Amino acid sequence: MNPLRSFFLSLALSMIVGTSLATVDVYEFSDEDKYERYKVLTEELRCPKCQNQNIADSDAQIAKDLRQEVHRLVEAGQSDDQVVSFMVERYGDFVRYRPAMEGAMLGLWWGPVVIVLTGIPLLVFWVRRRRQADAGSIERGLDDQEKQRLKRLLDKDEGDRQ
Amino acid sequence: MNRVLLFVPVIFFAILGFVFYTMMEHDPSELQSARLNQPFPAFQLTDLEKPELTRDQSALQGEPMLVNVWATWCPACRAEHAYLVHLAEQKNVAIIGLNYKDQRQAANEWLVKLGDPYRFSIFDQEGRLGLDLGVYGAPETYVVDADGIIRYRHVGVVNEKVWQEKLSPWFPAISGSGVPAS
Numbered sequence: 001m002n003p004l005r006s007f008f009l010s011l012a013l014s015m016i017v018g019t020s021l022a023t024v025d026v027y028e029f030s031d032e033d034k035y036e037r038y039k040v041l042t043e044e045l046r047c048p049k050c051q052n053q054n055i056a057d058s059d060a061q062i063a064k065d066l067r068q069e070v071h072r073l074v075e076a077g078q079s080d081d082q083v084v085s086f087m088v089e090r091y092g093d094f095v096r097y098r099p100a101m102e103g104a105m106l107g108l109w110w111g112p113v114v115i116v117l118t119g120i121p122l123l124v125f126w127v128r129r130r131r132q133a134d135a136g137s138i139e140r141g142l143d144d145q146e147k148q149r150l151k152r153l154l155d156k157d158e159g160d161r162q
Numbered sequence: 163m164n165r166v167l168l169f170v171p172v173i174f175f176a177i178l179g180f181v182f183y184t185m186m187e188h189d190p191s192e193l194q195s196a197r198l199n200q201p202f203p204a205f206q207l208t209d210l211e212k213p214e215l216t217r218d219q220s221a222l223q224g225e226p227m228l229v230n231v232w233a234t235w236c237p238a239c240r241a242e243h244a245y246l247v248h249l250a251e252q253k254n255v256a257i258i259g260l261n262y263k264d265q266r267q268a269a270n271e272w273l274v275k276l277g278d279p280y281r282f283s284i285f286d287q288e289g290r291l292g293l294d295l296g297v298y299g300a301p302e303t304y305v306v307d308a309d310g311i312i313r314y315r316h317v318g319v320v321n322e323k324v325w326q327e328k329l330s331p332w333f334p335a336i337s338g339s340g341v342p343a344s
Contacts, residue, residue: 048193048298062298065289090296092196 025064027071034074041070041083046095054097195304195315196296202229202310203294210261210269210283217284223310226332227256228303230280230320231292233264234272236300242319243276249325250279253336259283262292262300305332 029035042056047063055063055070066087073083087095099105142150197203202219209215222229230246232239249255259280261269266285273283286292295304298317305314313332316324330336 048296051191065293069293088196090196090294091298092193092296094193 025067025071027067029071030075037080038070038074041074041080042067044097045070045084045087046097048091048095192317193298195312197312198315200312202304202306202312203291205284205286205291205294207284207286207291210259210266210285211273213266213285217282219310221282222258222306224308225256226305226307226313226335227258227281228320228329229258229260229306231260231262231295231297231300231302231304233262233300234268235264238319239301240276242301242321243279245319245321245325246279247277249320255333255336256281258306260291260295261285262297263287263289303329305329307332 027038029038039056043054045055045066047053047055047058047060047066049060049062050058053060053063055066057063069086070083073086078086084096093099101109202222204219206216206218209217228249232243246257250257257279259282261283264285264287266287269283269285273280284291289297295302301319303316303320304312307313314328316328318324320329
């Protein structure tokens with residue numbers, strides 16, 4: 001094998017090793033179901049240190065610790081809700097990538113609906129009123145007095161300009 | 163009526179500007195502790211210097227104190243250590259150390275070398291108390307009041323500015339502006 005080729009081959013091999021080492025924890029699960037729940041939970045819990053990663057993705061020490069904790073709790077037979085509330089109790093709502101629909105969250109979820117639901121009737125009301133007003137003025141036209149006044153105003157305007 | 167409407171964008175912009183301005187000071191990486199205004203979590207751990215001694219949460223009562231989470235593997239802890247020594251020695255602030263995921267021997271050597279600002283240190287090798295507290299990176303410093311309630315958490319290095327602005331208000335008995343920092 002020529003030197004260049006072996007260089008690239010070893011480079012490629014080193015990359016393979018590097019990526020596979022990055023996020024391997026060795027945890028044993030007593031059954032498949034617990035493993036699945038562990039996977040889902042670590043993907044839905046946010047790393048408090050790195051903030052835009054879940055704890056499954058992050059290499060931060062705290063993420064490692066929390067993964068270990070999730071494993072421990074799941075193996076101890078705790079439900080998903082119990083695991084999540086264990087974390088929320090310690091790290092706040094911040095650690096949930098799927099926050100509970102309560103408190104300030106309610107505003108975020110239902111606020112837009114409320115705005116749309118109040119907006120539509122208001123819009124309909126305003127458009128109707130304007131249409132009626134427009135229609136009224138066209139149909140009615142001007143009476144004699146108003147015509148005279150209009151003429152006077154226009155004449156005056158003309159006079160001002162000269 | 164229409165004149166007033168013209169000002170709506172200006173008012174809107176002013177409100178937006180104000181909101182953004184208030185957020186300038188806010189560091190999004192600094193989380194508010196979920197344990198705020200709650201009692202310090204229960205624990206039973208050995209003393210760092212005297213392994214035969216067991217400490218528990220009842221030791222964190224009687225006067226307002228700082229609980230400082232530290233470790234020898236944490237460079238920022240080293241950076242703040244001299245200031246903690248200053249707080250303890252010059253201002254007589256009660257500081258309890260929480261030695262977090264560390265080695266006992268290395269930690270004790272560090273205290274001998276750099277000075278010991280702590281009334282005592284709790285040895286939390288596994289990080290269980292840290293987890294219960296919601297520690298997500300050392301150093302962190304908690305204010306625990308005389309009733310053992312957590313009142314404030316500071317994440318990061320404690321220095322003169324942090325002490326003056328954030329921590330000293332919880333220590334009314336200690337004059338914050340007394341001795342200038344050495």
